[in-house]
Amino acid sequence: MHEISMTVNGSVVQASVEPRTHLADFLRDDLLLTGTHLGCEQGVCGACTILVDGRPVRSCLTFACGCDGADIRTIEGLNDDPLMKQIQNAFCENHGLQCGYCTPGMLATAYDIVRRLPDIDDQQVRKELSGNLCRCTGYAGIVAAIRQVLDSGPENASVTPITRESTRFSELPKIEKKNPITEITVQGHPESLDISPEEITGVNLDKEVILELSNEKLWEIISDLPTVASCIPGMSLESVGDDGSVIGRLTIAVGPIKASFSGKGIVNFNPANTSGQLYGAGTDRLTRSKILASLSFNIEHFEENCSKLSLHVIYDIRGPLSQFGRKALVEEIADSLLKDITRSIVAKASGTEHKIPENRSFKVLPFMGTVLKSLIMRLFRQKKF
């Protein structure tokens, strides 16, 4: 617990808070100031916007423990403020609210707009309001309300920005070494695979790599699941069924973001034309994110002693990780992984090991044993990121 002292709506509040408690939860749950609303808790919707040290901030992205010495104003604390009264009246007159969920955040933002930018036009009002979402009004009433305040001359604001400095410092803490949680162990088997490859839609990605390996040799490695899985950094195979089903796990990290997907896939090999397909689904229990993906691959002869591996991937990321599923990023990661995988495959074919360089931009977490799994299904999972 962390001791803090702050001013909330003009009164001094002293409290002991858990560091992970954000300011909005502290205000709502501990101080029962439920005028501050929470929507997304990721900074996007603006419902939680309040004034901290006179500036609009996201209370969902502000830890209560970081507000020692701060001056906090919630909607409840602006009842007697002449400017807020004027804005509230304008919202009433212009249909600036309906259900009221966005309203406390809208009012805090509106307060900041009229105080900071008294001369702006409607276009700029809309731009300034873009960080506050309203599902009811269609914004026209809100813009009109702000226009009315600007046109009639805003009253004086009693709350203005101030700069705070730290006054209380922590001793250098003793570190107890505890390992950060990197995965949740799942009891039993991952969920069953109840999708068909046709149902997987999403972002399409095409990749081609040339390997210094004959196409026969490449096919030999790729069609052997344990071998190919061992060439994919971060992958472990749990089981391979006779029906082409595979169960396994893939763990990867991009910068500070870590995820470990466990899931199931189906692999089909077509030796006649050295091609294959795999599809599957995986879940990262820690972030509750899900990946659906399918991958088709094809090996062709390419010049002397070389072969071309072509991959077509379709992926769909759901849940919190989806915001990191943008194609450019996934593509970058896929390219780098592909480089490592092809190097590993080539090394394996020549009987040496390819060591994955340390300290690269995305790396696979330290991993357990080698093994198998739907080769590229994992490969594409990595791309997911």
Add this chain to the structure above:
Amino acid sequence: MKPVSFDYSVPENSLAVVEHLKNAQGTAKIVAGNQSLGPMLNLRLVRTNALIDVGLLAEVRKCVVNQDNVFIGAGITHAEIEDGDVQDPTNGWMREAAGNIAYRAVRSRGTIGGSLCHADPAADWLIVLTGLKAFAIVQGLSSNRKLPVENFITGPFTNDLKEDEILMGVEVPKPSATAKWGYWKFMRQVGEFAKASAVIYHDEHKQITRCAIGALGRQPLLLHNPEKIFDGTLTPANAIKESLPDRDFAEMTMHVTAIERALSIARNRSEPGK
């Protein structure tokens, strides 16, 4: 969703920060504005044992005006730059860029240093500071170092900091009076991360021309032959094709458009700040 539980501390100076980082051996994270880390913690995309708050740390909250450059502390917020509370070495270019990052409530707390360290490929400061040829000033336990911003960012969401280093700030060179600058980004919606972006910087007096594109999967890409892009002898499409072959048409078009718009901004406005 709520973050996993963690310890929290407010160190008195940068030395205490790096000592703490050293002791923690990778299990603690610095937090500044919490505008990038916060969402990831709330969604549990990132789990950490401890947060070290540098948001109010005096050493990273300062700004020093030197003859040829301005040092802007890592803890200076986007809003402070937007409002001109700290000196803008570029006479307005940085203020303008700052004012178009996210939303005001995010800018109130988000910092220039946090933005660089977080290294989202689509972030504004990454490409703007790369374009301006700025330097990152890094403090470690026993020494400090200075490196170009383009070397500080090493990949998507990845920077060059060692486990026990802190970014103290950035050193931004002052462009000469006749320098030209254009920055343009494409967003579906105001405040959203860019889908494509480009900067062009042409300082004839200092003999510097730089052109970078951003919002790729990686750090901003400095294009070859920026002088030719600026004087029009190399088209943006050819410049990109050379550095980024086999991108799909839609993506290429966005980057080409970003460069064209940045060029037109640069050509149509003469001095810094105009």
